[in-house]
Amino acid sequence: SQFPNKNVLIIDAGTCITYDFINEKGCYLGGAISPGIKMRYQSLHQFTKKLPLLETKQPEGLIGGSTEECIHSGIVNGVINEIDSNIESYRKKNKDLTIVLTGGDVNFLSNRLKNGIFANPNFLLQGLNTILTYNL
Template identity: 60%
Template sequence: MKSINIDVMNLIIDEGNTRIKLAVFKDVQLVDLVISNLEDCKEMIDVFIRKYDIKSLIVSSVTDDVNHIVGELAIINKFFLSHETSLPFTNLYETPKTLGVDRMALVAGAWSQFPNQNSLVIDAGTCVTYDFIDKHGHYLGGAISPGLKMRFKSMHFFTKKLPDLEIPSGSVEMIGKSTKQSMESGVLNGMVFEMDGAIAHYQQKFKDVNIILTGGDANSLYKQLKNSIFVNPNFLLEGLNAVLTYQNKNEAKLK
Protein backbone atom coordinates (compact mmCIF):
# COMPACT_ATOMS: atom_id res chain seq x y z
CA MET A 1 0.00 0.00 0.00
CA LYS A 2 1.47 3.37 -1.02
CA SER A 3 1.77 6.28 1.36
CA ILE A 4 -0.86 8.97 0.79
CA ASN A 5 -0.06 12.60 0.17
CA ILE A 6 -0.61 14.77 3.25
CA ASP A 7 -3.08 16.94 1.28
CA VAL A 8 -5.47 14.02 0.89
CA MET A 9 -8.57 14.36 3.06
CA ASN A 10 -8.96 11.87 5.92
CA LEU A 11 -12.39 10.76 7.09
CA ILE A 12 -12.63 10.02 10.81
CA ILE A 13 -15.58 8.04 12.19
CA ASP A 14 -15.96 7.92 15.94
CA GLU A 15 -18.86 5.87 17.29
CA GLY A 16 -19.34 6.34 21.02
CA ASN A 17 -22.00 4.99 23.33
CA THR A 18 -24.57 7.65 22.44
CA ARG A 19 -23.63 9.27 19.11
CA ILE A 20 -21.44 9.08 16.01
CA LYS A 21 -19.02 11.83 15.01
CA LEU A 22 -17.90 12.20 11.41
CA ALA A 23 -14.92 14.47 10.80
CA VAL A 24 -12.77 15.39 7.83
CA PHE A 25 -9.13 16.39 8.29
CA LYS A 26 -6.68 17.92 5.84
CA ASP A 27 -3.34 17.00 7.36
CA VAL A 28 -3.90 18.02 11.02
CA GLN A 29 -6.57 20.62 10.25
CA LEU A 30 -10.21 19.81 11.04
CA VAL A 31 -12.25 21.05 8.07
CA ASP A 32 -15.69 19.55 8.70
CA LEU A 33 -17.57 17.86 11.53
CA VAL A 34 -21.08 16.49 11.96
CA ILE A 35 -22.76 14.50 14.70
CA SER A 36 -25.05 11.73 13.52
CA ASN A 37 -26.98 8.69 14.67
CA LEU A 38 -26.72 5.16 13.28
CA GLU A 39 -29.78 5.56 11.04
CA ASP A 40 -28.40 8.61 9.23
CA CYS A 41 -24.74 7.64 9.36
CA LYS A 42 -24.53 5.89 5.97
CA GLU A 43 -26.01 8.87 4.15
CA MET A 44 -23.66 11.33 5.88
CA ILE A 45 -20.61 9.16 5.10
CA ASP A 46 -21.59 9.08 1.42
CA VAL A 47 -21.97 12.87 1.43
CA PHE A 48 -18.50 13.36 2.91
CA ILE A 49 -16.86 10.88 0.53
CA ARG A 50 -18.30 12.68 -2.50
CA LYS A 51 -17.72 16.20 -1.19
CA TYR A 52 -14.09 15.70 -0.18
CA ASP A 53 -13.05 12.84 -2.46
CA ILE A 54 -12.11 10.72 0.55
CA LYS A 55 -9.44 8.11 -0.11
CA SER A 56 -8.51 7.21 3.47
CA LEU A 57 -10.58 6.66 6.61
CA ILE A 58 -10.43 5.20 10.10
CA VAL A 59 -13.20 3.93 12.36
CA SER A 60 -13.24 3.85 16.13
CA SER A 61 -16.31 2.17 17.59
CA VAL A 62 -17.06 1.12 21.15
CA THR A 63 -20.17 -0.76 19.94
CA ASP A 64 -19.09 -2.04 16.48
CA ASP A 65 -22.53 -1.02 15.10
CA VAL A 66 -21.09 1.24 12.39
CA ASN A 67 -18.45 -1.24 11.23
CA HIS A 68 -20.70 -3.08 8.77
CA ILE A 69 -21.58 0.23 7.09
CA VAL A 70 -17.94 1.12 6.59
CA GLY A 71 -17.08 -2.43 5.55
CA GLU A 72 -19.27 -2.03 2.47
CA LEU A 73 -17.57 1.17 1.31
CA ALA A 74 -15.44 0.95 -1.84
CA ILE A 75 -12.42 2.58 -0.18
CA ILE A 76 -9.28 0.47 -0.05
CA ASN A 77 -7.38 2.56 2.48
CA LYS A 78 -9.58 2.09 5.54
CA PHE A 79 -8.73 0.99 9.04
CA PHE A 80 -10.76 -0.30 11.97
CA LEU A 81 -8.98 0.67 15.16
CA SER A 82 -8.41 -2.37 17.38
CA HIS A 83 -5.84 -3.86 19.75
CA GLU A 84 -4.07 -5.24 16.66
CA THR A 85 -3.59 -1.79 15.11
CA SER A 86 -0.01 -0.55 15.01
CA LEU A 87 0.27 2.58 17.18
CA PRO A 88 2.95 5.27 17.54
CA PHE A 89 3.58 4.45 21.21
CA THR A 90 4.47 1.42 23.34
CA ASN A 91 1.43 -0.10 25.01
CA LEU A 92 2.29 -1.46 28.48
CA TYR A 93 -1.33 -2.14 29.47
CA GLU A 94 -1.43 -5.60 31.05
CA THR A 95 -4.66 -6.54 29.23
CA PRO A 96 -4.22 -4.80 25.84
CA LYS A 97 -7.11 -6.67 24.25
CA THR A 98 -9.52 -5.05 26.71
CA LEU A 99 -8.24 -1.52 26.20
CA GLY A 100 -10.96 0.61 24.62
CA VAL A 101 -10.29 1.95 21.15
CA ASP A 102 -11.27 5.43 22.31
CA ARG A 103 -8.53 5.34 24.93
CA MET A 104 -5.99 4.19 22.31
CA ALA A 105 -6.89 7.16 20.14
CA LEU A 106 -6.63 9.63 23.01
CA VAL A 107 -3.14 8.41 23.88
CA ALA A 108 -2.11 8.58 20.23
CA GLY A 109 -3.35 12.16 20.14
CA ALA A 110 -1.36 13.04 23.26
CA TRP A 111 1.84 11.56 21.86
CA SER A 112 1.29 13.23 18.48
CA GLN A 113 0.70 16.70 19.91
CA PHE A 114 3.06 16.48 22.91
CA PRO A 115 5.88 14.15 21.80
CA ASN A 116 8.52 13.19 24.36
CA GLN A 117 6.45 14.66 27.20
CA ASN A 118 4.39 13.22 30.05
CA SER A 119 0.68 13.57 29.33
CA LEU A 120 -2.54 12.72 31.16
CA VAL A 121 -5.70 12.66 29.05
CA ILE A 122 -9.03 12.94 30.87
CA ASP A 123 -12.08 12.11 28.77
CA ALA A 124 -15.30 13.21 30.50
CA GLY A 125 -18.01 11.32 28.68
CA THR A 126 -20.40 8.49 29.52
CA CYS A 127 -17.54 7.21 31.65
CA VAL A 128 -14.56 9.29 32.73
CA THR A 129 -11.25 7.81 31.61
CA TYR A 130 -7.78 8.78 32.73
CA ASP A 131 -4.92 7.73 30.45
CA PHE A 132 -1.24 8.42 31.03
CA ILE A 133 1.68 8.23 28.62
CA ASP A 134 5.18 9.05 29.82
CA LYS A 135 7.88 11.05 28.06
CA HIS A 136 9.44 7.84 26.73
CA GLY A 137 6.30 6.96 24.76
CA HIS A 138 5.18 4.28 27.20
CA TYR A 139 1.45 4.05 27.81
CA LEU A 140 1.13 2.96 31.44
CA GLY A 141 -2.67 2.81 31.84
CA GLY A 142 -5.02 4.90 33.94
CA ALA A 143 -8.49 4.70 35.44
CA ILE A 144 -12.19 4.49 34.57
CA SER A 145 -15.00 5.98 36.65
CA PRO A 146 -18.71 6.84 36.13
CA GLY A 147 -19.47 10.00 34.19
CA LEU A 148 -21.70 12.84 35.35
CA LYS A 149 -24.92 11.55 33.80
CA MET A 150 -24.24 8.03 35.06
CA ARG A 151 -23.81 9.36 38.61
CA PHE A 152 -27.09 11.23 38.51
CA LYS A 153 -28.92 8.25 36.97
CA SER A 154 -27.51 5.80 39.51
CA MET A 155 -28.71 7.85 42.49
CA HIS A 156 -32.21 7.95 41.03
CA PHE A 157 -32.21 4.27 40.04
CA PHE A 158 -30.88 2.85 43.30
CA THR A 159 -33.05 4.93 45.62
CA LYS A 160 -36.80 5.38 46.00
CA LYS A 161 -37.03 9.14 46.40
CA LEU A 162 -34.07 10.87 44.79
CA PRO A 163 -35.12 12.63 41.55
CA ASP A 164 -33.76 12.03 38.06
CA LEU A 165 -31.70 15.16 37.39
CA GLU A 166 -29.95 16.58 34.35
CA ILE A 167 -26.39 17.86 34.41
CA PRO A 168 -26.31 21.54 35.52
CA SER A 169 -25.06 23.98 32.92
CA GLY A 170 -22.68 25.80 35.29
CA SER A 171 -20.86 25.50 38.59
CA VAL A 172 -22.80 24.63 41.74
CA GLU A 173 -22.44 25.65 45.37
CA MET A 174 -20.62 23.32 47.71
CA ILE A 175 -23.36 23.43 50.34
CA GLY A 176 -26.61 22.27 48.77
CA LYS A 177 -29.67 23.80 50.40
CA SER A 178 -32.16 21.39 48.85
CA THR A 179 -32.11 17.76 47.75
CA LYS A 180 -31.63 18.87 44.14
CA GLN A 181 -28.76 21.19 45.05
CA SER A 182 -27.18 18.56 47.30
CA MET A 183 -27.20 16.00 44.51
CA GLU A 184 -25.74 18.51 42.08
CA SER A 185 -23.01 19.40 44.56
CA GLY A 186 -22.21 15.77 45.22
CA VAL A 187 -21.90 14.90 41.55
CA LEU A 188 -20.29 18.04 40.08
CA ASN A 189 -18.02 18.96 42.98
CA GLY A 190 -17.26 15.31 43.66
CA MET A 191 -16.11 14.91 40.06
CA VAL A 192 -13.94 18.02 40.32
CA PHE A 193 -12.34 16.70 43.53
CA GLU A 194 -11.70 13.37 41.81
CA MET A 195 -10.04 15.01 38.82
CA ASP A 196 -7.99 17.43 40.90
CA GLY A 197 -6.83 14.52 43.06
CA ALA A 198 -5.86 12.42 40.05
CA ILE A 199 -4.00 15.32 38.45
CA ALA A 200 -2.14 16.05 41.70
CA HIS A 201 -1.08 12.40 41.95
CA TYR A 202 0.40 12.31 38.45
CA GLN A 203 2.09 15.68 38.85
CA GLN A 204 3.67 14.62 42.12
CA LYS A 205 4.91 11.32 40.71
CA PHE A 206 6.00 12.44 37.24
CA LYS A 207 6.64 16.19 37.76
CA ASP A 208 5.95 17.95 34.45
CA VAL A 209 2.68 16.57 33.04
CA ASN A 210 0.45 17.94 30.29
CA ILE A 211 -3.21 17.71 31.30
CA ILE A 212 -5.70 17.37 28.45
CA LEU A 213 -9.44 17.46 29.17
CA THR A 214 -11.88 16.37 26.49
CA GLY A 215 -15.28 14.72 26.15
CA GLY A 216 -18.89 15.87 26.16
CA ASP A 217 -18.83 17.05 29.77
CA ALA A 218 -15.52 18.90 29.60
CA ASN A 219 -17.19 22.32 29.41
CA SER A 220 -19.17 21.57 32.60
CA LEU A 221 -15.97 20.88 34.53
CA TYR A 222 -12.89 22.71 33.33
CA LYS A 223 -13.60 26.12 34.92
CA GLN A 224 -13.80 24.52 38.36
CA LEU A 225 -10.54 22.59 38.13
CA LYS A 226 -7.59 24.08 40.01
CA ASN A 227 -4.96 22.93 37.56
CA SER A 228 -3.74 24.36 34.27
CA ILE A 229 -5.21 22.17 31.55
CA PHE A 230 -5.70 22.00 27.80
CA VAL A 231 -9.41 21.77 26.96
CA ASN A 232 -10.10 20.26 23.56
CA PRO A 233 -13.52 18.75 22.78
CA ASN A 234 -12.20 17.28 19.51
CA PHE A 235 -9.10 15.64 20.96
CA LEU A 236 -10.33 12.09 20.30
CA LEU A 237 -10.92 12.93 16.64
CA GLU A 238 -7.45 14.45 16.41
CA GLY A 239 -6.03 11.31 17.99
CA LEU A 240 -7.77 9.11 15.42
CA ASN A 241 -6.42 11.31 12.65
CA ALA A 242 -2.94 10.86 14.12
CA VAL A 243 -3.40 7.06 14.09
CA LEU A 244 -4.58 7.14 10.48
CA THR A 245 -1.66 9.34 9.46
CA TYR A 246 0.70 6.93 11.21
CA GLN A 247 -0.85 3.96 9.39
CA ASN A 248 -0.11 5.63 6.08
CA LYS A 249 3.55 6.00 6.87
CA ASN A 250 6.22 3.34 6.51
CA GLU A 251 6.89 3.37 10.29
CA ALA A 252 3.59 1.66 10.98
CA LYS A 253 4.15 -1.01 8.37
CA LEU A 254 7.64 -1.79 9.66
CA LYS A 255 6.72 -1.85 13.34
Protein backbone atom coordinates in the same frame (compact mmCIF):
# COMPACT_ATOMS: atom_id res chain seq x y z
CA SER B 1 1.81 12.79 18.81
CA GLN B 2 0.80 16.27 20.01
CA PHE B 3 3.04 16.18 23.09
CA PRO B 4 6.23 14.28 22.20
CA ASN B 5 8.76 13.62 24.96
CA LYS B 6 6.29 14.68 27.66
CA ASN B 7 4.42 12.94 30.42
CA VAL B 8 0.75 13.26 29.46
CA LEU B 9 -2.38 12.57 31.47
CA ILE B 10 -5.45 12.41 29.25
CA ILE B 11 -8.74 12.82 31.06
CA ASP B 12 -11.77 11.92 28.97
CA ALA B 13 -14.90 13.16 30.74
CA GLY B 14 -17.90 11.60 29.07
CA THR B 15 -20.09 8.62 29.92
CA CYS B 16 -17.20 7.52 32.10
CA ILE B 17 -14.26 9.56 33.29
CA THR B 18 -11.10 7.86 32.09
CA TYR B 19 -7.54 8.68 33.05
CA ASP B 20 -4.82 7.52 30.65
CA PHE B 21 -1.13 8.12 31.32
CA ILE B 22 1.56 8.16 28.65
CA ASN B 23 5.14 8.73 29.80
CA GLU B 24 7.79 10.87 28.12
CA LYS B 25 8.97 7.81 26.16
CA GLY B 26 5.55 7.45 24.56
CA CYS B 27 4.66 4.33 26.55
CA TYR B 28 1.07 3.90 27.68
CA LEU B 29 1.21 2.90 31.34
CA GLY B 30 -2.51 2.51 32.10
CA GLY B 31 -4.99 4.62 33.98
CA ALA B 32 -8.34 4.51 35.75
CA ILE B 33 -12.07 4.56 35.00
CA SER B 34 -14.87 6.05 37.08
CA PRO B 35 -18.52 6.95 36.39
CA GLY B 36 -19.16 10.14 34.42
CA ILE B 37 -21.42 12.98 35.53
CA LYS B 38 -24.62 11.78 33.84
CA MET B 39 -24.03 8.22 35.02
CA ARG B 40 -23.78 9.51 38.60
CA TYR B 41 -27.10 11.35 38.27
CA GLN B 42 -28.71 8.26 36.75
CA SER B 43 -27.35 5.93 39.44
CA LEU B 44 -28.71 8.07 42.28
CA HIS B 45 -32.12 7.97 40.63
CA GLN B 46 -32.05 4.32 39.60
CA PHE B 47 -30.60 2.78 42.76
CA THR B 48 -32.62 4.75 45.30
CA LYS B 49 -36.36 4.78 45.77
CA LYS B 50 -37.11 8.47 45.79
CA LEU B 51 -34.24 10.58 44.44
CA PRO B 52 -35.20 12.44 41.26
CA LEU B 53 -33.34 12.25 37.96
CA LEU B 54 -31.85 15.70 37.39
CA GLU B 55 -30.02 17.39 34.54
CA THR B 56 -26.42 18.46 35.13
CA LYS B 57 -26.25 21.83 36.83
CA GLN B 58 -23.56 23.82 38.59
CA PRO B 59 -24.37 23.86 42.32
CA GLU B 60 -24.83 27.27 43.88
CA GLY B 61 -22.71 26.34 46.87
CA LEU B 62 -21.02 23.53 48.69
CA ILE B 63 -23.98 22.85 50.96
CA GLY B 64 -27.34 22.18 49.36
CA GLY B 65 -30.53 23.36 51.01
CA SER B 66 -32.84 20.95 49.17
CA THR B 67 -32.58 17.41 47.86
CA GLU B 68 -31.93 18.69 44.34
CA GLU B 69 -29.23 21.13 45.50
CA CYS B 70 -27.59 18.36 47.55
CA ILE B 71 -27.52 16.04 44.53
CA HIS B 72 -25.95 18.73 42.32
CA SER B 73 -23.38 19.57 45.00
CA GLY B 74 -22.47 15.95 45.66
CA ILE B 75 -22.09 15.00 42.03
CA VAL B 76 -20.47 18.10 40.52
CA ASN B 77 -18.19 18.89 43.46
CA GLY B 78 -17.35 15.20 43.78
CA VAL B 79 -16.29 14.96 40.12
CA ILE B 80 -14.26 18.18 40.30
CA ASN B 81 -12.50 17.05 43.48
CA GLU B 82 -11.86 13.61 41.99
CA ILE B 83 -10.26 15.04 38.86
CA ASP B 84 -8.22 17.66 40.77
CA SER B 85 -7.02 15.02 43.22
CA ASN B 86 -5.98 12.64 40.44
CA ILE B 87 -4.11 15.42 38.67
CA GLU B 88 -2.24 16.29 41.88
CA SER B 89 -1.34 12.63 42.44
CA TYR B 90 0.05 12.28 38.91
CA ARG B 91 1.94 15.58 39.26
CA LYS B 92 3.65 14.42 42.46
CA LYS B 93 5.00 11.37 40.64
CA ASN B 94 5.73 12.91 37.23
CA LYS B 95 7.56 16.15 36.54
CA ASP B 96 6.53 18.28 33.56
CA LEU B 97 3.10 16.72 33.36
CA THR B 98 0.81 17.86 30.55
CA ILE B 99 -2.89 17.40 31.24
CA VAL B 100 -5.45 17.14 28.44
CA LEU B 101 -9.17 17.25 29.22
CA THR B 102 -11.49 15.96 26.51
CA GLY B 103 -14.90 14.35 26.12
CA GLY B 104 -18.53 15.35 26.22
CA ASP B 105 -18.31 17.18 29.56
CA VAL B 106 -15.16 19.16 28.71
CA ASN B 107 -17.00 22.47 28.36
CA PHE B 108 -18.86 22.02 31.66
CA LEU B 109 -15.73 21.04 33.59
CA SER B 110 -12.84 23.00 32.08
CA ASN B 111 -13.50 26.30 33.89
CA ARG B 112 -14.30 24.57 37.18
CA LEU B 113 -11.02 22.70 37.59
CA LYS B 114 -8.25 24.43 39.52
CA ASN B 115 -5.39 22.74 37.69
CA GLY B 116 -3.84 24.03 34.47
CA ILE B 117 -5.11 21.87 31.64
CA PHE B 118 -5.47 21.83 27.88
CA ALA B 119 -9.19 21.54 27.17
CA ASN B 120 -9.75 19.96 23.77
CA PRO B 121 -13.15 18.43 22.98
CA ASN B 122 -11.78 16.95 19.71
CA PHE B 123 -8.63 15.33 21.12
CA LEU B 124 -9.82 11.76 20.47
CA LEU B 125 -10.83 12.56 16.89
CA GLN B 126 -7.49 14.26 16.25
CA GLY B 127 -5.71 11.17 17.60
CA LEU B 128 -7.72 8.87 15.36
CA ASN B 129 -6.91 11.09 12.39
CA THR B 130 -3.20 10.88 13.27
CA ILE B 131 -3.42 7.07 13.30
CA LEU B 132 -5.29 7.07 9.97
CA THR B 133 -2.72 9.39 8.37
CA TYR B 134 0.13 7.30 9.78
CA ASN B 135 -1.29 4.09 8.32
CA LEU B 136 -1.80 5.51 4.80
